[in-house]
Amino acid sequence: MEKQALWEELKFEVGSIEGLKDSKEKIILGSGNKEAEVLFVGDDDNLYISEELKVSTGSSGEFLIKLCDIVDLNPDKYYITTLSKSNYKYREVSPEDGRDLKEYLDMQIALINPKVIVALGQEVAEVIFQREVKFLQERGEIQLWKGNIKVLVTYDANFAKQSRDDGGKKSKVAVDFWSDLKVVKKEIENER
Secondary structure (H helix, E strand, C coil): CCHHHHHHHHHHHHHCCHHHCCCCCCCCCEEECCCCCEEEEECCCCCCCCCCCCCCCCCHHHHHHHHHHHCCCCHHHEEEEECCCCCCCHHHCCHHHHHHHHHHHHHHHHHHCCCEEEEECHHHHHHHHCCCCCHHHHECCEEECHHHCEEEEECCHHHHHHHHHHHCCCCHHHHHHHHHHHHHHHHHHHHC
16 A cells, blocks of 8 residues: 555544544644654644635744754655644543554554654653653653654643743753754764
């Protein structure tokens, strides 16, 4: 089966999850290059509004993309997705739906086969690693995961954006988030 057919099958499977059927919006698996070197995984439905990296003005997605531009991480290098692929938070779905969503995330990772996954927030990191994450100790560190894919744990993009909005350009969280993106950029450059 060709990759596009697998993507369509994955979209159908996610859309058939019982707890997401009454989602106010259509299911969008993610946004960006489906063959990207970097996969951002969040739990924030404001990270994208279309598959073509369209974002709402002032959103966490716009903030993330602007920072990627600043660190010279071009849009063709990344793909952005969320745990629930809908306007629900992962913690709002049933445990059964959560297991299905984790399985579909794993399928999405296999289809993209990124060099680096960026876990946007502790909850996302715990879903990916399937263990408790000591966020303050693990944030900003490259960790080896399945299939030699590397994972970097950082702040949720919306939390980093709000911290910057509240604390200005010198907000520690926003500065750390930006530094983590530079680590990702350096990591994919070192892979070449």
